[in-house]
Amino acid sequence: MKGRDSISEGGLSELRREFRGERGDLIPVLQRVQEIQGYLRPEAIRIVSRWLKISENEIFGVATFYAQFRFHPPGLHHLRVCLGTACHVRGGEQILLTAQQRLGVDTGETTPDGKYDLDRVACLGCCALAPVVAFDQKVHSQMSVLKIQRILDEHKSA
Amino acid sequence: MNTRALDERRQKAASKWDELQNNRVPLIYIGAASCGLAAGAAEVQEVVENYLKKNGIEGRIIQVGCIGPCYLEPLMDVQMPGKPRISYSNVRPSDVPLIMESFFEKNEVAESRLAGHFGDAEFDGVPRFFDMPMLKPQVRIVLRNCGIIDPDDLDHCLARDGYLGLEKCLSMSWTEVLEIIKRSGLRGRGGAGFPTWKKWLTCRETPSDQRYLICNADEGDPGAFMNRSLIEGDPHAVLEGMLIAAYTIGASQGYIYIRAEYPLAIKRLKKAIVQMRGVGLLGQDILGSEFSFDIRIKEGAGAFVCGEETALIASIEGKRGMPRTRPPFPAVSGLHGKPTIINNVETLGTLPHILRNGAEWYAGSGTETSKGTKTFSLVGKVRRTGLIEVPLGMTLREVVFDIGGGTLKPFKAVQTGGPSGGCLSEEFLDTPIDYEHLAEAGSIMGSGGLIVVDSDTCIVDTAKYFLGFTQKESCGKCVPCRVGTRHMVKLLEKICDGRGELADLEKLEKLGRTIKNGSLCGLGATAPNPALTSLKYFRSEFISHIKDKRCPAIVCKSLVNYRVVAGKCTGCQRCVSVCPTGAITGPRSEPHNLDRSKCIKCRSCYEICRFDAIAGDAIIIES
Ligand SMILES: Cc1cc2nc3c(=O)[nH]c(=O)nc-3n(C[C@H](O)[C@H](O)[C@H](O)COP(=O)(O)O)c2cc1C
Numbered sequence: 001m002k003g004r005d006s007i008s009e010g011g012l013s014e015l016r017r018e019f020r021g022e023r024g025d026l027i028p029v030l031q032r033v034q035e036i037q038g039y040l041r042p043e044a045i046r047i048v049s050r051w052l053k054i055s056e057n058e059i060f061g062v063a064t065f066y067a068q069f070r071f072h073p074p075g076l077h078h079l080r081v082c083l084g085t086a087c088h089v090r091g092g093e094q095i096l097l098t099a100q101q102r103l104g105v106d107t108g109e110t111t112p113d114g115k116y117d118l119d120r121v122a123c124l125g126c127c128a129l130a131p132v133v134a135f136d137q138k139v140h141s142q143m144s145v146l147k148i149q150r151i152l153d154e155h156k157s158a
Numbered sequence: 159m160n161t162r163a164l165d166e167r168r169q170k171a172a173s174k175w176d177e178l179q180n181n182r183v184p185l186i187y188i189g190a191a192s193c194g195l196a197a198g199a200a201e202v203q204e205v206v207e208n209y210l211k212k213n214g215i216e217g218r219i220i221q222v223g224c225i226g227p228c229y230l231e232p233l234m235d236v237q238m239p240g241k242p243r244i245s246y247s248n249v250r251p252s253d254v255p256l257i258m259e260s261f262f263e264k265n266e267v268a269e270s271r272l273a274g275h276f277g278d279a280e281f282d283g284v285p286r287f288f289d290m291p292m293l294k295p296q297v298r299i300v301l302r303n304c305g306i307i308d309p310d311d312l313d314h315c316l317a318r319d320g321y322l323g324l325e326k327c328l329s330m331s332w333t334e335v336l337e338i339i340k341r342s343g344l345r346g347r348g349g350a351g352f353p354t355w356k357k358w359l360t361c362r363e364t365p366s367d368q369r370y371l372i373c374n375a376d377e378g379d380p381g382a383f384m385n386r387s388l389i390e391g392d393p394h395a396v397l398e399g400m401l402i403a404a405y406t407i408g409a410s411q412g413y414i415y416i417r418a419e420y421p422l423a424i425k426r427l428k429k430a431i432v433q434m435r436g437v438g439l440l441g442q443d444i445l446g447s448e449f450s451f452d453i454r455i456k457e458g459a460g461a462f463v464c465g466e467e468t469a470l471i472a473s474i475e476g477k478r479g480m481p482r483t484r485p486p487f488p489a490v491s492g493l494h495g496k497p498t499i500i501n502n503v504e505t506l507g508t509l510p511h512i513l514r515n516g517a518e519w520y521a522g523s524g525t526e527t528s529k530g531t532k533t534f535s536l537v538g539k540v541r542r543t544g545l546i547e548v549p550l551g552m553t554l555r556e557v558v559f560d561i562g563g564g565t566l567k568p569f570k571a572v573q574t575g576g577p578s579g580g581c582l583s584e585e586f587l588d589t590p591i592d593y594e595h596l597a598e599a600g601s602i603m604g605s606g607g608l609i610v611v612d613s614d615t616c617i618v619d620t621a622k623y624f625l626g627f628t629q630k631e632s633c634g635k636c637v638p639c640r641v642g643t644r645h646m647v648k649l650l651e652k653i654c655d656g657r658g659e660l661a662d663l664e665k666l667e668k669l670g671r672t673i674k675n676g677s678l679c680g681l682g683a684t685a686p687n688p689a690l691t692s693l694k695y696f697r698s699e700f701i702s703h704i705k706d707k708r709c710p711a712i713v714c715k716s717l718v719n720y721r722v723v724a725g726k727c728t729g730c731q732r733c734v735s736v737c738p739t740g741a742i743t744g745p746r747s748e749p750h751n752l753d754r755s756k757c758i759k760c761r762s763c764y765e766i767c768r769f770d771a772i773a774g775d776a777i778i779i780e781s
């Protein structure tokens with residue numbers, strides 16, 4: 001049964017080296033798990049629970065509190081539309097609406113082919129160049145409904 | 159490393175900095191903060207690199223932080239040997255060759271996209287960068303290094319007097335340092351404006367074997383980015399501030415709680431912390447003193463309420479970010495039950511300057527009760543958007559009109575304090591920006607978000623937006639906030655949809671008061687502010703929605719319609735091609751038809767009609 005209750009099971013052994021395994025490490029550990037695996041799988045939660053000696057229920061309670069954590073596999077590409085105040089007053093809502101139409105999904109959903117995720121975000125810190133979207137790691141500024149259409153269409157056909 | 163060794167390093171850094179100022183090879187500066195990158199700085203840099211390589215030019219590219227006028231991004235500066243640094247704005251990759259050719263082939267100052275030079279003296283008829291209307295009225299204390307130095311180079315920071323404040327601090331007793339901060343009049347920049355020294359004293363006087371210092375870099379106010387810019391542009395200023403604060407309160411462990419949406423700021427901090435360790439600015443016996451301190455970074459996980467200090471502490475402890483009742487205040491019992499000081503990024507970033515230049519110098523700016531300067535993110539419908547720093551007491555009018563250049567459409571309001579603040583109308587433009595005056599007007603200073611809106615912005619929609627935000631972010635622990643904000647959102651939605659009644663306005667006010675008085679933490683206690691101030695100062699706009707079923711700003715979707723103006727439509731079919739629902743139809747060269755039952759009001763047709771200007775404004779939105 002070697003490794004049964006160890007974090008090495010889920011390909012998460014490197015976490016052992018990064019963290020001391022204290023209670024306060026819970027959120028950073030979950031963040032790293034999500035970074036490695038893309039989302040929080042039930043198995044991963046079980047592993048973290050045994051390692052940090054925190055019940056699975058409690059971990060779910062903590063994880064669901066924070067908007068960052070996902071419990072479903074993410075799409076291949078991630079579009080986040082900013083709806084912070086600056087983006088809102090400069091038409092962020094319409095950008096989101098256009099993205100929904102173009103991708104055929106609602107906010108928080110993944111396209112059926114698993115290629116695109118659509119999310120809203122509270123602020124990306126580029127408010128002076130609103131409205132803003134982040135497509136994967138790249139932030140695009142001064143968006144318009146036409147620009148977002150172009151970005152998505154170009155990406156789809158690439 | 160002790161103080162002497164650091165001073166030696168500083169001397170070397172100073173000559174390195176001097177060499178940079180009196181450069182022998184051409185220098186190209188790229189504004190590469192998040193805002194610059196979002197505007198396309200990386201693409202600009204690539205073209206510069208290629209140009210230098212192709213032409214065999216020995217030049218250096220230096221990435222700097224944000225210098226403030228984000229609306230001019232991407233910014234690129236060229237400094238030829240023996241010449242001042244000259245800045246170019248809104249540089250597109252396609253502009254780069256022309257600018258380069260001018261300098262390198264014609265030996266002339268390029269004229270297109272010229273913004274200004276950084277020298278002190280007159281230069282070749284080029285205006286000074288800092289004489290621009292947006293920059294001239296500003297006083298840059300906290301931001302003095304932002305956009306000037308390479309934030310990843312510790313030597314740049316040392317050459318510009320970095321960690322001198324700390325050295326001074328270590329040569330004094332904690333009571334002496336506290337006295338200086340007290341005399342400087344510094345108040346917390348995170349929102350509440352509590353005198354920094356008072357909080358510190360409480361913490362220091364609480365007996366304990368361990369005290370903590372937390373830097374609050376959660377910057378949850380959507381629309382505010384001052385803290386991000388400061389960290390990205392001058393991370394060591396904040397870190398030096400942490401050392402000064404920790405020394406004074408007697409903390410040996412520090413945390414930086416920073417939102418995950420700021421990856422570049424996190425990267426800069428991590429790098430800076432490694433540099434500090436390398437020269438003995440962190441760890442045991444800092445600079446040979448008896449003071450030991452270390453810093454850990456904790457990334458936020460996306461919850462606005464975690465900017466509140468007790469929720470933030472819960473989050474660092476690995477729990478749900480729920481606030482708790484105070485007292486006890488964290489200064490007495492905070493992280494792991496130990497005395498803890500939580501300070502905002504800007505509060506900490508100000509400390510080195512106060513230590514270095516003295517309390518009186520700092521108190522020389524500002525008003526009687528609000529000393530010093532404050533950074534603001536000036537955004538929204540204002541012409542010149544960006545990050546600014548002004549002495550407290552400057553009026554809203556000076557900030558919005560002199561610095562921001564006013565609005566494109568007629569000015570309507572300015573929101574200070576984000577979702578906890580208020581929406582102030584034109585009659586408040588002469589209000590001095592300080593803690594007391596803004597509170598008197600029904601708003602708050604907040605952390606520094608200034609959102610300007612014009613006649614194209616609907617006040618009811620904005621109030622609905624803010625309440626929607628706080629309602630979503632309410633942690634749910636106390637009833638007034640959890641349930642009350644939901645009711646307020648429902649009422650505001652009703653009004654925006656044209657189903658409102660006049661009685662709803664009183665209901666909103668009553669609910670607002672109840673939530674303010676009954677909520678557990680600052681989130682609930684301030685959540686109704688945007689709606690209450692809007693109701694007070696813009697009541698007629700609410701009434702238009704209710705009585706006339708009209709949205710005067712033509713924003714609220716249920717109350718607006720899109721229409722093709724037959725006499726103006728040339729039938730160019732551009733709108734047909736962008737309409738996502740096929741609501742617009744019609745053969746080429748004939749006025750098009752818009753089927754309202756299919757129209758989702760996404761604005762695509764309206765934008766393309768303006769954009770191409772063939773038909774011009776053949777599509778209008780009306781209410
Ligand atoms: C809901 C809520 C959110 C807050 N968000 C922040 C924030 O993002 N950054 C911050 O510095 N302070 C925030 N504060 C204020 C902090 O609780 C605290 O007063 C501040 O960090 C103290 O630092 P200072 O004394 O240096 O201002 C928030 C308060 C509340 C009630």
Ligand code: FES
Nearest residue numbers: 082084087124127
């Ligand atoms: S409000 Fe959208 S980036 Fe800040």
